[in-house]
């Protein structure tokens with residue numbers, strides 16, 4: 001299909017896909033989730049398993065999603081419909097992009113609440129509330145925020161408003177410019193903060209914790225958490241990269257672009273860990289603190305840093321923008337579909353979806369205070385959505401998407417999609433996806449569920 005046929009437009013340069021896909025991948029998953037999941041799962045052992053998951057599961061599945069998107073150049077739902085009309089796949093496969101879209105929707109309901117915390121912290125940062133803060137002060141600041149639904153609602157609404165406005169525009173406009181500036185700035189800021197944190201914090205214990213490998217710490221729970229986080233962090237298994245693949249220029253090698261995205265994603269996560277863990281150990285914060293870990297340790301570093309108010313402002317601003325570039329990719333699937341299928345203006349479609357997310361998000365933020373009932377397995381709605389999406393929906397979505405690509409789409413069609421010169425890349429990817437990624441995801445996910 002000629003490049004001009006895609007309704008939403010094509011990224012104007014091959015590099016723009018890399019920026020946009022990295023924008024989707026790099027987000028709260030790297031800075032908020034990676035450190036606390038690493039903390040909960042024993043550090044170094046988790047990191048090794050996580051890197052293996054990125055390489056052997058995340059990367060092949062990412063390539064599969066992007067390749068599938070680029071073959072038909074339509075939104076994921078219509079792509080599969082188109083393939084079934086051409087009798088390439090069974091019509092039942094259309095359930096897969098639907099599942100993917102629903103997963104993205106559900107992730108956004110709690111992602112927006114956490115992004116709201118980041119805006120709340122941006123507000124506190126610029127007003128100097130971190131100055132000379134102690135560990136006890138930082139913990140109570142976070143707990144107070146969780147206990148104040150009105151404030152969380154305000155920032156959740158602001159964030160969803162920004163998401164709707166951004167997704168409402170064409171994805172080819174604006175986004176790449178933002179990410180092109182954001183990513184280098186985020187990396188530089190994190191490097192500076194990591195250096196500072198290692199200077200004032202307990203560097204040796206942090207490095208020991210993050211990079212020391214020990215077999216005993218590896219359990220199925222650790223492996224399941226690593227797969228879940230790898231998929232979440234790379235934004236795969238829920239159609240975001242599938243949708244972005246449709247806008248990717250044919251001139252770009254998919255394998256190369258995706259490898260860069262994985263590298264950037266891991267780099268940002270490691271830097272976030274190097275910022276947070278030296279403080280965690282020197283201020284005796286519990287490594288297993290869970291979702292509060294990042295939000296308690298960051299104010300301490302800024303509160304004690306020369307020029308901390310400025311750095312804190314910059315950092316939280318970058319974090320909010322990083323969350324925004326991820327969040328927009330979660331709505332892209334349904335927005336593109338509504339626009340292409342029913343000719344609904346993008347802004348209207350985004351508003352419709354955004355409102356639905358916003359409503360569910362209210363229940364999510366209330367589950368952290370007034371409505372803290374344990375719905376299942378002792379988890380409240382917030383925890384349930386976080387675990388349910390990353391341990392069940394994302395792996396299932398990733399398995400089904402990969403099975404579709406590896407076993408049902410004709411090999412020749414895929415081969416054409418992955419630049420012909422690089423046959424070795426193709427072979428490596430195809431075999432890994434078929435014989436390593438898919439079986440590994442099935443075994444790990446099932447074993448994790450049985451063990452749970």
Ligand code: PHE
Nearest residue numbers: 025027028029030232233235
């Ligand atoms: N990858 C994003 C992050 O790390 C989150 C995300 C998940 C984005 C799924 C899109 C789809 O924050």
